[in-house]
Amino acid sequence: MAWLRLSINSLLLVALAGLCGPLRDSAVMAQDRAVDPLPSWNEGKSKAAILEFVRRTTKEGEADFVPLKERIAVFDNDGTLWPENPIPFEVAYSLDTARAMMTAKPELKERPAYKALAEGDLAALGDNHLKLLMELIVATHADQTTAEFDKSVAQWIATARHPRYQRLYSDCTYEPMQEVLRHLRANGYRTFIVSGGGQDFMRVWADKVYGIPPEQVIGSAFKLKYDLVDDRPTLRILPEIALIDDKAGKPVGIRHFIGRTPVMCFGNSDGDQQMLELTTIGRTPSFGLIVHHTDAEREYAYDAHPKSSGKLVTALQAAPRRGWVVVDMKADWKRVFADPK
Amino acid sequence: MAWLRLSINSLLLVALAGLCGPLRDSAVMAQDRAVDPLPSWNEGKSKAAILEFVRRTTKEGEADFVPLKERIAVFDNDGTLWPENPIPFEVAYSLDTARAMMTAKPELKERPAYKALAEGDLAALGDNHLKLLMELIVATHADQTTAEFDKSVAQWIATARHPRYQRLYSDCTYEPMQEVLRHLRANGYRTFIVSGGGQDFMRVWADKVYGIPPEQVIGSAFKLKYDLVDDRPTLRILPEIALIDDKAGKPVGIRHFIGRTPVMCFGNSDGDQQMLELTTIGRTPSFGLIVHHTDAEREYAYDAHPKSSGKLVTALQAAPRRGWVVVDMKADWKRVFADPK
Numbered sequence: 001m002a003w004l005r006l007s008i009n010s011l012l013l014v015a016l017a018g019l020c021g022p023l024r025d026s027a028v029m030a031q032d033r034a035v036d037p038l039p040s041w042n043e044g045k046s047k048a049a050i051l052e053f054v055r056r057t058t059k060e061g062e063a064d065f066v067p068l069k070e071r072i073a074v075f076d077n078d079g080t081l082w083p084e085n086p087i088p089f090e091v092a093y094s095l096d097t098a099r100a101m102m103t104a105k106p107e108l109k110e111r112p113a114y115k116a117l118a119e120g121d122l123a124a125l126g127d128n129h130l131k132l133l134m135e136l137i138v139a140t141h142a143d144q145t146t147a148e149f150d151k152s153v154a155q156w157i158a159t160a161r162h163p164r165y166q167r168l169y170s171d172c173t174y175e176p177m178q179e180v181l182r183h184l185r186a187n188g189y190r191t192f193i194v195s196g197g198g199q200d201f202m203r204v205w206a207d208k209v210y211g212i213p214p215e216q217v218i219g220s221a222f223k224l225k226y227d228l229v230d231d232r233p234t235l236r237i238l239p240e241i242a243l244i245d246d247k248a249g250k251p252v253g254i255r256h257f258i259g260r261t262p263v264m265c266f267g268n269s270d271g272d273q274q275m276l277e278l279t280t281i282g283r284t285p286s287f288g289l290i291v292h293h294t295d296a297e298r299e300y301a302y303d304a305h306p307k308s309s310g311k312l313v314t315a316l317q318a319a320p321r322r323g324w325v326v327v328d329m330k331a332d333w334k335r336v337f338a339d340p341k
Numbered sequence: 342m343a344w345l346r347l348s349i350n351s352l353l354l355v356a357l358a359g360l361c362g363p364l365r366d367s368a369v370m371a372q373d374r375a376v377d378p379l380p381s382w383n384e385g386k387s388k389a390a391i392l393e394f395v396r397r398t399t400k401e402g403e404a405d406f407v408p409l410k411e412r413i414a415v416f417d418n419d420g421t422l423w424p425e426n427p428i429p430f431e432v433a434y435s436l437d438t439a440r441a442m443m444t445a446k447p448e449l450k451e452r453p454a455y456k457a458l459a460e461g462d463l464a465a466l467g468d469n470h471l472k473l474l475m476e477l478i479v480a481t482h483a484d485q486t487t488a489e490f491d492k493s494v495a496q497w498i499a500t501a502r503h504p505r506y507q508r509l510y511s512d513c514t515y516e517p518m519q520e521v522l523r524h525l526r527a528n529g530y531r532t533f534i535v536s537g538g539g540q541d542f543m544r545v546w547a548d549k550v551y552g553i554p555p556e557q558v559i560g561s562a563f564k565l566k567y568d569l570v571d572d573r574p575t576l577r578i579l580p581e582i583a584l585i586d587d588k589a590g591k592p593v594g595i596r597h598f599i600g601r602t603p604v605m606c607f608g609n610s611d612g613d614q615q616m617l618e619l620t621t622i623g624r625t626p627s628f629g630l631i632v633h634h635t636d637a638e639r640e641y642a643y644d645a646h647p648k649s650s651g652k653l654v655t656a657l658q659a660a661p662r663r664g665w666v667v668v669d670m671k672a673d674w675k676r677v678f679a680d681p682k
Contacts, residue, residue, distance in 0.1 A: 069554060146596060199597075199600070200600075203600045213410060213601075214599065214600030214601050215556075215598070215599045215600055215601065217600065221597055223593075224592075224593045224596055224597070225589070225593075226589040226590075226591075226592040226593055226615055226619070227589070228618060228622075231622065232622060232623055233592065233615075233618045233619040233622050233623075235592060235593065235596055242584075242597070243583075248566070248567040248568070249567075250567075251565075251567040251574060251576060252564075252565045252566075252567055252576065255487060255565055255576055256540075256562055256565070256583070257556070257598060258555065258556045259540070259541075259544045259555030259556055259558065260554075260555050260556065274567055274574075277569060277574045278567070278574040281569075281572065281573060281574050282573055282574075
């Protein structure tokens, strides 16, 4: 009976929502409890913590109610919204693009970085190769216009496939986290990416893949130079770093780009520890969450591996003291990816 | 009769809007033609150009219709939304704050910059003093936490008064431009500030004064350093520039912070020329507007004065060729400021 009453209420609310067009405050959606907003999550502490925090920060009258304007949630990208193995996907973009550059200009093979790439050495990402790798990342990001870079990324993301999953990289996002993004937005939270990856790289596809528009994507960035070229406004990407949006750079990026402290923060590595601190320490209500990669079978299992780009040691140690939710990917997630398209 | 029918429709629309709460797409407001959205503007080409552009970019079915997500308008601040005379208001903040610092620490008077300030020399802002002035600007912005700076600006903006108008600086905004901001937002445009001024300075009061939230305020910025101090997340402002958001820095700021090209751009000086170019050249539909300060009686009259911080020479020359609307403040604005509060 209670269920029936709830459904009729929901129908009325949906009808009203249809009449009024899109509502700024999606309170209507929030009240529709008949549908599980996180179906890819197993029941447990992690799922309950997310749902309960969203409920009490979005229900007027609750002590922890957060006004609409302040409902900001920040997400790391690599390892939090999609995998970062066997190599971060933006590095895969750089290596694929550098290979294409070698085909077009064979003389590049004489340079050590391209030579290592041609011989397959760089795939291992060994410490000795970090400098060579950086050279290829800069070469495939800078010394071109923003329009050229955007076009190149768009072509890659539409065609390149993940070596293990054999599907488009953009089809490798974590479905449980996509559900969290959608659930937060349905409750009036604005979702931002705050990533160590390149913001220009992510902005090309983040709206389509995550529903996150360019102005809500913060990441590392190269310096730019504006000029009129042939009387056309042109932004050229310089081979100099403007911001490394990682570790202590993440709170800096949040202050520069958002100018408010988030209410919720989602990460997966020590590189996210500082923005988890910024979001949660001394602030009520606030929410911090770490995705712990514990599932070698369906995805990857790692934390303290010294060479992992997503090393998780100090943040994991701090989690209990800071009250951060630690998601056990293997136990907490019913499935990792959506069915292939 | 037509007027009566229109009024009844408007009443119905207003009633419906009240029923449905705030609408994301304020198409309802846009259709309410009974009320002049720009009452502080005299009838003429400038006013007509603004209204007509908004109409045809927000009416579905028009060739120039712009989807909601892409409706972005950028505004310079000093000289475009409020005056920049007798000195830019943020410089006034710096001088007032430096004076207070001298009272607290009299030994500062031994330094040339503070000595000049104490003797009243800096008020003239002569070329010889630019270096000294910069020293005071850095001293009153950097070497403190962001929380300390925000508090200091909040206190100043709540109390300091403009020397000529004898009212709070925040009561010196141009009412005709406030009307443009409101009209654009009522039609689904998001309004951003893109200013040479400090973004941290503006973000303290821009939401209250202009209805523009912190995440839509882009400006010049100092570098920041994140640390846990006494186990509290702390951002310290360093005496080093991160971005000068002026001239060619404005298109750079727009790419970094918004990641989309605006559809409308409003400025008043050569410092805005590059973002006017970025917005309008080769892009349809697009809109560029320059506020020309022609009204010495009610405000200030200036353009080519070599020492003016709002020098307007090359942008004014380019305006006819680029199709930018040039607002003649004296002729186009019925009033400059709202009545004092």
